[in-house]
Amino acid sequence: MVKxxxxxxxxxxxxxxxxxxxxxxxxxxxxxxxxxxxxxxWFSEARAGLLGHIPRNGTRQSALIERAAISKQAVQxxxxxxxxxxxxxxxxxPRDGRGKLVRYTRKGLDALRDGDRIxxxxxxxxxDRIGRQRFSAMMDALRALDAGQGDxxxxxxxxx
Amino acid sequence: MVKxxxxxxxxxxxxxxxxxxxxxxxxxxxxxxxxxxxxxxWFSEARAGLLGHIPRNGTRQSALIERAAISKQAVQxxxxxxxxxxxxxxxxxPRDGRGKLVRYTRKGLDALRDGDRIxxxxxxxxxDRIGRQRFSAMMDALRALDAGQGDxxxxxxxxx
DNA sequence: GAATATCGTCAAGTATCTTGACTATATGGA
DNA sequence: TCCATATAGTCAAGATACTTGACGATATTC
Numbered sequence: 001m002v003k004x005x006x007x008x009x010x011x012x013x014x015x016x017x018x019x020x021x022x023x024x025x026x027x028x029x030x031x032x033x034x035x036x037x038x039x040x041x042w043f044s045e046a047r048a049g050l051l052g053h054i055p056r057n058g059t060r061q062s063a064l065i066e067r068a069a070i071s072k073q074a075v076q077x078x079x080x081x082x083x084x085x086x087x088x089x090x091x092x093x094p095r096d097g098r099g100k101l102v103r104y105t106r107k108g109l110d111a112l113r114d115g116d117r118i119x120x121x122x123x124x125x126x127x128d129r130i131g132r133q134r135f136s137a138m139m140d141a142l143r144a145l146d147a148g149q150g151d152x153x154x155x156x157x158x159x160x
Numbered sequence: 161m162v163k164x165x166x167x168x169x170x171x172x173x174x175x176x177x178x179x180x181x182x183x184x185x186x187x188x189x190x191x192x193x194x195x196x197x198x199x200x201x202w203f204s205e206a207r208a209g210l211l212g213h214i215p216r217n218g219t220r221q222s223a224l225i226e227r228a229a230i231s232k233q234a235v236q237x238x239x240x241x242x243x244x245x246x247x248x249x250x251x252x253x254p255r256d257g258r259g260k261l262v263r264y265t266r267k268g269l270d271a272l273r274d275g276d277r278i279x280x281x282x283x284x285x286x287x288d289r290i291g292r293q294r295f296s297a298m299m300d301a302l303r304a305l306d307a308g309q310g311d312x313x314x315x316x317x318x319x320x
Numbered sequence: 321g322a323a324t325a326t327c328g329t330c331a332a333g334t335a336t337c338t339t340g341a342c343t344a345t346a347t348g349g350a
Numbered sequence: 351t352c353c354a355t356a357t358a359g360t361c362a363a364g365a366t367a368c369t370t371g372a373c374g375a376t377a378t379t380c
Contacts, residue, residue, distance in 0.1 A: 013212050015279050016286060016295075017187040019302035021209070024184035025229075026306075027177040046367055049181070052173050062327055069185070074368050076329070081366095098327040098376045119175050126176060130304040135176075138301035141294040142179035146186075148289040206336055222358055234337050236360070241335090258345045258358040 027122065034118040040111045042085040050078045051087075056112065058103030060093060087111060187282065194278040200271045202245040210238045211247075216272065218263030220253060247271060 028045045035043040053059075053067040061079065065072040079102060082088045087108040093099035104112065127135045188205050195203040213219075213227045221239070225232040239262065242248045247268040253259035264272065287295045 012215070014303070016283055016299060016302075017184075017191055017279060018212060019299060019306065020180060020184040020187055022306055023302050024177075024180040027180050031177055044366080052178060052181075055172070060327090065327090070367090071369060072328075073330090073370080077367075093327095096327080096377075100328070119177060123176055126305060129308040130301055134297070134301040134304060137294070137297035139176060139179060141290055141298035142176075142183050143174070144290040144294060145286060146179065146182055204335080220358090225358085230336090231338060232359075233339085233361090237336075253358090256346075256358080260359075 030122055031115075031118060034121070035111070035115060038114045038118070040114065042082075042087060043111070047078060047082060050075065050082070051112075054088070054102060054104070056104065056109070058101055060096075061090065061100045061102050064102060082108075190282055191275075191278060194281070195271070195275060198274045198278070200274065202242075202247060203271070207238060207242060210235065210242070211272075214248070214262060214264070216264065216269070218261055220256075221250065221260045221262050224262060242268075 028048070032043055032045055032048065050064070050068055053064055061075070064079075065075050068075055079088065079090065083090060085107075086105055088102055089105055090100045090102055093101050123135075130138075188208070192203055192205055192208070210224070210228055213224055221235070224239075225235050228235055239248065239250065243250060245267075246265055248262055249265055250260045250262055253261050283295075290298075
């Protein structure tokens, strides 16, 4: 092994963007691993990002497009995949002949239930690691930040 | 416009994973936009993720592969792109005929300097929005979380 | 009912990753 | 000194997650 000078204390980032990125990636990876381990092999982070915008009672596909910060074609492709996996289904919108409604299948709802359980487990592990007070302070700050931005959707608890 | 019942208060997520994801995405987008606006049109989030692992004094390519949590081929492809953009250069490692050293070009160092400036601007805007105390509490919690995980690299301030 | 906007789809291309196979060099003994 | 094995990097092919552009069908508006 060639160990040399470039190997000494190489300074790595420590700013809010880096920390958020690390924490987010870590959470995503942990969650996705647990979901796949729970039998939801179709789960991916991109799909999770979309599912997070689909409430349990379903939504119009066009509403989804407004919310997710990606192109409508990307939304459609993700929906295609999720529909093919049997997680979601698309129905014609009885009130708009152009539109479609997206809703969870039984399989999708099962996944949401497992997802809720896993989220609580991860949250507990975080609280164990850094303490309830620090955890709460972090959530508080993150909520406050998000409230300040607001690209449309701002609401209360639920879903993936 | 067809406004119907599915349009009422659709519950959206509010758990730590969602909040981290939102905050991280928001920061990344703001930073990348500012970088591109500053003339660094080659900048992307994936590239930023790699650059964050390259200290200002350069590194061995293989050290980079250990740090970034992606395959060596992915690292190589990102390096190919960054080298083609003239942001980085790869030199033979004089102490290891197999290896290469990665270091910033003048253009790369200029980008790092602008990046530092932009990071400070974003940080200030965050502090303005949620207050210094909440901001510090958030950083503290994020650092504590990261320290608990540790996939190798843990160090002090610097770089993208 | 004609102009315009919205909803969804199809097609094609790009960025960012993956795994597998391979070459070249280094290292650590017999 | 030579051989076995590990390490550093590359090449090729493919998957996933996006993008923009073009389009048809239905709604809305005047």
